[in-house]
Amino acid sequence: MPSTQDIVQKLWNLCHVLRDDGVTYLQYVNELTYLLFLKMAKETGAEGQLPKGYRWGDLAKREGVELLEFYRLLLVHLGSEGSARAKDIFANAATSFRQPTNLHKVVKQIDELDWYSAKSEGLGDLYEGLLEKNAEETKSGAGQYFTPRPLIECMVALVKPQAGETVQDPAVGTGGFLINADRYVKQATDELFDLPEQQQIFQRKHAFYGMELVPDVQRLALMNAMLHDIEGDILLGDALGPSGAALPKADVILTNPPFGTKKGGGGASRVDITYSTSNKQLVFLQHVYRGLKPGGRAAVVVPDNVLFEEGVGQKVRADLMNKCDLHTVLRLPTGIFYAQGVKTNVLFFARGVKDKGTTKAVWFYDLRTNAPSFGKRTPLTRAYFADFERAFGADPLGKSKRTDEGETGRFRRFSREDIEKRGDNLDITWLKDDGATNHMDLPEPDLIVAEVVERLQSALEEMQAIHEELRGGV
Amino acid sequence: MSSQLPRGWIESRLCDVSTVVDPNPKHRNPKYVAEGFPFVSTAEFVEADGVTLETRRRVAEETVLEQESRCEFSSKSIFFSRKGTIGKTRLHPGGRLALLDSLCVINPSSALMAPFLLQALRTPRVAATIEAAVRGVALRQISVGEVRELNVPIAPLNEQRRIVAKLEALQARSRRARAALEAVPPLLEKLRQSILAAAFRGDLTKEWRAQHPDVEPASELLKRIRVERRRKWEDAELAKMAAKGKAPTDDRWKARYKEPEPVDATGLPELPEGWCWASLDELLAEELTNGRSVPTDDAGFPVLRLTAFRDGCVDLRQRKGGAWTEKDARPFLVRQGDFLVSRGNGSLEFVGRGGLVEGAPDAVAFPDTMIRVRCLNFVRPRFLALIWDSRLVRAQIEQKAKTTAGIYKVSQGDLESIALPIPPCDEQDRVCAMVERLRGVAHVKSSLASSIEQIVRLEAAMLAKAFRGELVPQDPNDEPAEAMLARLQGSNGDPAAARGEAARRAGRGKKGVKGGASRPAAREG
Numbered sequence: 001m002p003s004t005q006d007i008v009q010k011l012w013n014l015c016h017v018l019r020d021d022g023v024t025y026l027q028y029v030n031e032l033t034y035l036l037f038l039k040m041a042k043e044t045g046a047e048g049q050l051p052k053g054y055r056w057g058d059l060a061k062r063e064g065v066e067l068l069e070f071y072r073l074l075l076v077h078l079g080s081e082g083s084a085r086a087k088d089i090f091a092n093a094a095t096s097f098r099q100p101t102n103l104h105k106v107v108k109q110i111d112e113l114d115w116y117s118a119k120s121e122g123l124g125d126l127y128e129g130l131l132e133k134n135a136e137e138t139k140s141g142a143g144q145y146f147t148p149r150p151l152i153e154c155m156v157a158l159v160k161p162q163a164g165e166t167v168q169d170p171a172v173g174t175g176g177f178l179i180n181a182d183r184y185v186k187q188a189t190d191e192l193f194d195l196p197e198q199q200q201i202f203q204r205k206h207a208f209y210g211m212e213l214v215p216d217v218q219r220l221a222l223m224n225a226m227l228h229d230i231e232g233d234i235l236l237g238d239a240l241g242p243s244g245a246a247l248p249k250a251d252v253i254l255t256n257p258p259f260g261t262k263k264g265g266g267g268a269s270r271v272d273i274t275y276s277t278s279n280k281q282l283v284f285l286q287h288v289y290r291g292l293k294p295g296g297r298a299a300v301v302v303p304d305n306v307l308f309e310e311g312v313g314q315k316v317r318a319d320l321m322n323k324c325d326l327h328t329v330l331r332l333p334t335g336i337f338y339a340q341g342v343k344t345n346v347l348f349f350a351r352g353v354k355d356k357g358t359t360k361a362v363w364f365y366d367l368r369t370n371a372p373s374f375g376k377r378t379p380l381t382r383a384y385f386a387d388f389e390r391a392f393g394a395d396p397l398g399k400s401k402r403t404d405e406g407e408t409g410r411f412r413r414f415s416r417e418d419i420e421k422r423g424d425n426l427d428i429t430w431l432k433d434d435g436a437t438n439h440m441d442l443p444e445p446d447l448i449v450a451e452v453v454e455r456l457q458s459a460l461e462e463m464q465a466i467h468e469e470l471r472g473g474v
Numbered sequence: 475m476s477s478q479l480p481r482g483w484i485e486s487r488l489c490d491v492s493t494v495v496d497p498n499p500k501h502r503n504p505k506y507v508a509e510g511f512p513f514v515s516t517a518e519f520v521e522a523d524g525v526t527l528e529t530r531r532r533v534a535e536e537t538v539l540e541q542e543s544r545c546e547f548s549s550k551s552i553f554f555s556r557k558g559t560i561g562k563t564r565l566h567p568g569g570r571l572a573l574l575d576s577l578c579v580i581n582p583s584s585a586l587m588a589p590f591l592l593q594a595l596r597t598p599r600v601a602a603t604i605e606a607a608v609r610g611v612a613l614r615q616i617s618v619g620e621v622r623e624l625n626v627p628i629a630p631l632n633e634q635r636r637i638v639a640k641l642e643a644l645q646a647r648s649r650r651a652r653a654a655l656e657a658v659p660p661l662l663e664k665l666r667q668s669i670l671a672a673a674f675r676g677d678l679t680k681e682w683r684a685q686h687p688d689v690e691p692a693s694e695l696l697k698r699i700r701v702e703r704r705r706k707w708e709d710a711e712l713a714k715m716a717a718k719g720k721a722p723t724d725d726r727w728k729a730r731y732k733e734p735e736p737v738d739a740t741g742l743p744e745l746p747e748g749w750c751w752a753s754l755d756e757l758l759a760e761e762l763t764n765g766r767s768v769p770t771d772d773a774g775f776p777v778l779r780l781t782a783f784r785d786g787c788v789d790l791r792q793r794k795g796g797a798w799t800e801k802d803a804r805p806f807l808v809r810q811g812d813f814l815v816s817r818g819n820g821s822l823e824f825v826g827r828g829g830l831v832e833g834a835p836d837a838v839a840f841p842d843t844m845i846r847v848r849c850l851n852f853v854r855p856r857f858l859a860l861i862w863d864s865r866l867v868r869a870q871i872e873q874k875a876k877t878t879a880g881i882y883k884v885s886q887g888d889l890e891s892i893a894l895p896i897p898p899c900d901e902q903d904r905v906c907a908m909v910e911r912l913r914g915v916a917h918v919k920s921s922l923a924s925s926i927e928q929i930v931r932l933e934a935a936m937l938a939k940a941f942r943g944e945l946v947p948q949d950p951n952d953e954p955a956e957a958m959l960a961r962l963q964g965s966n967g968d969p970a971a972a973r974g975e976a977a978r979r980a981g982r983g984k985k986g987v988k989g990g991a992s993r994p995a996a997r998e999g
Binding site: 308311312442444448449450451455456457458460462463465466470 | 560568640642644646647648650652657658660661662664665667668669671672717865894918925929932936939945
């Protein structure tokens with residue numbers, strides 16, 4: 001009987017064979033989603049949620065062309081028949097397998113899996129690994145829903161979710177933040193065994209929850225969560241709409257809202273959000289700080305325009321600093337996300353008890369100036385955040401003793417008055433760009449082109465805004 | 475010359491709605507100290523309306539106190555440059571400082587919002603008035619009195635607020651747009667280099683190589699190059715002997731051939747399969763040749779100028795006549811496919827740059843400021859021109875260049891030892907073709923420059939529109955400017971305007987005072 005490790009390794013290796021056959025990483029991940037769901041239902045005695053005749057056994061016993069045809073049928077059928085969870089998984093499901101032999105290979109491997117050991121021995125990692133490979137390859141499409149794991153690990157390690165706390169991600173994507181927060185709690189509690197049973201159940205079923213707008217992505221998040229034993233709600237919905245308003249308040253919110261200011265979409269706006277704007281990140285930010293319980297804490301990835309946009313942007317920032325202690329802003333290097341060239345930051349804040357004057361000072365860490373060019377040849381690693389994590393300190397509320405590193409350092413403190421004098425503009429930098437690039441250090445051409453595109457687009461957006469404002473004039 | 479002001483606006487002299495103060499009437503430079511207070515001049519005016527307090531010169535507190543008592547600085551104070559660069563304005567940035575006497579201080583009365591006055595002083599009309607009043611040639615300047623006489627438009631106070639809010643929002647956006655665009659040209663240069671680097675890693679031709687897997691190993695390629703180089707030398711030697719009417723009797727003359735130095739590839743980046751490192755010397759079809767120095771003679775045989783180098787090509791039209799005959803110039807004629815390299819330049823980043831002779835030239839020679847490079851058929855001239863600009867090659871050239879009396883020079887020996895990455899010929903063509911496709915970059919550059927110009931024009935247009943009263947709606951309920959001014963001056967409620975001006979007129983009596991105690995409070999617009 002081959003070991004779980006071997007099987008997982010084989011499933012991993014299969015992805016290359018399939019790629020040569022025209023099946024992308026993303027398509028493979030989707031196929032695994034469907035198949036693993038069926039297998040998991042069998043192994044956990046949960047086949048009642050699937051109609052008879054459309055279960056794992058029915059699939060595994062077939063071969064050749066018959067297998068492929070039945071599989072296609074099954075995918076369509078389960079999209080409309082079956083439990084709510086099954087429907088979530090199989091909605092609009094279709095297969096990219098063209099060769100029955102490839103499908104058979106995958107089915108056979110999964111069939112031999114010992115489910116319980118597989119889960120603890122890397123099935124979850126396999127899944128995450130494939131998601132990561134997909135994001136590296138295609139910087140668009142599903143790749144945009146993948147936040148680099150080193151960044152997630154850093155944010156979770158600083159925010160320190162505890163057993164018993166609820167953790168929300170209103171833009172859950174493929175589930176990275178929730179999975180990582182869960183792993184953090186498990187590591188601190190000996191895989192939950194340190195906790196009394198009630199609490200273990202709480203952790204599994206209620207602690208981690210989120211919302212995702214795109215069905216194809218929600219499916220990936222669901223399976224990712226299931227493979228990591230997380231059964232909290234991962235709802236399909238628009239966090240910027242009424243469904244988002246209905247999400248329960250959380251102790252911790254960790255999220256990376258999607259970038260871009262595409263007009264249209266978004267459904268009904270929320271009445272509980274004070275400052276309505278077409279800038280979706282500003283609306284997300286309001287959702288986050290309003291969605292925190294008093295004393296709750298959050299870490300949110302936002303693009304630069306959230307820091308400097310005037311008008312509504314300034315109002316939202318002032319509101320945030322009134323209601324919350326915005327203690328730390330991390331300026332991230334470019335080139336770490338799918339949309340190369342987008343400039344991003346992480347805001348760390350905690351909900352205060354008052355509604356005014358909560359933020360007294362903001363600490364800025366500049367990890368962007370003179371940063372290396374990340375990409376395939378220079379991958380981002382956790383080590384890159386080490387100095388930042390040290391400077392941040394051990395207190396998840398940002399209250400550890402910190403030292404202002406001065407004008408040549410990367411970590412500096414700005415008082416609320418300093419920021420108010422700048423019109424509440426948080427786009428603060430002080431380091432000089434030394435502009436040095438030798439030929440070894442150059443990023444790939446397509447990354448540079450993406451950065452050029454991003455500059456041109458932001459110039460275009462400003463011009464379009466000016467156009468609007470001039471037209472709306474006299 | 476006066477155009478229609480918007481309803482409710484009025485035009486007024488600056489002295490009637492503000493005080494204008496010379497911070498340093500004695501015009502003697504103050505004492506500079508090592509550690510003291512910021513000393514501000516136009517040099518400290520930074521982009522986006524700021525003033526940096528990291529000034530080169532600093533002054534003692536007594537200087538600051540003196541200026542403070544004279545100028546009555548406040549957050550509404552405007553600095554106006556009236557000497558040297560004229561008409562530059564900034565709001566007081568806060569903190570304690572002193573000013574160079576090229577700046578004067580404008581303190582607006584309560585009739586004017588300082589940010590509004592700041593914008594008004596930048597309108598084309600006011601700028602034109604300023605320009606007309608400028609005196610001096612070596613040191614341009616405008617007197618404090620002239621500044622006081624400037625006519626400025628004044629809107630109802632509420633409208634001033636609306637205009638300032640809207641203008642500042644629009645200007646912030648246009649500034650950001652401009653900054654974004656200005657960030658692009660350096661990125662484009664980086665892109666060019668990155669493409670070349672990608673070419674050397676074989677990334678550009680990865681798919682092509684996958685489709686053409688039977689590639690000759692690099693060692694074989696090098697062997698063939700060496701054989702060819704030797705053969706060419708032998709042919710050239712035989713031709714030379716034939717020209718003298720001699721013929722070789724044995725093979726001893728062949729021993730005169732000097733094998734080129736191969737490249738030591740340790741430390742050099744790894745090349746894709748089938749590529750080899752070769753020194754320029756190994757690739758030469760004939761020896762490198764310097765040009766000949768000839769004095770200019772318009773009637774003489776044409777020789778290229780150094781300005782002929784443009785974008786990696788040689789512009790054959792850039793030429794002058796040299797004092798030599800066609801016979802003298804014959805060994806120095808340029809041929810299609812020749813690569814010319816600049817031997818010397820005052821700047822390290824331009825020495826050793828090259829240009830390709832692309833078209834079929836007429837009879838023209840290259841000058842002594844250039845070295846002519848002719849390579850074996852194993853190197854496509856286009857490919858050589860392409861990689862000559864890469865960081866890889868530039869780094870080698872700049873490292874070898876020697877400087878005497880401020881001029882950087884490269885010798886033939888320097889060039890011969892340059893290591894070049896050489897792929898098989900077909901792949902060279904492929905790399906050139908791929909890079910050629912990315913020529914669109916040049917279009918981006920030029921349309922960027924015109925977009926930036928457009929934004930500058932836009933900013934001027936928005937300003938003009940604001941001061942035509944067309945940027946924000948007018949409110950008929952706003953107190954008209956004339957009434958506001960009358961109210962403020964009549965009730966003597968404006969200490970800054972009333973007291974300040976009277977003090978100036980009564981006090982100094984030197985420059986710029988035109989006598990007469992009372993002036994009309996406001997003029998019809």
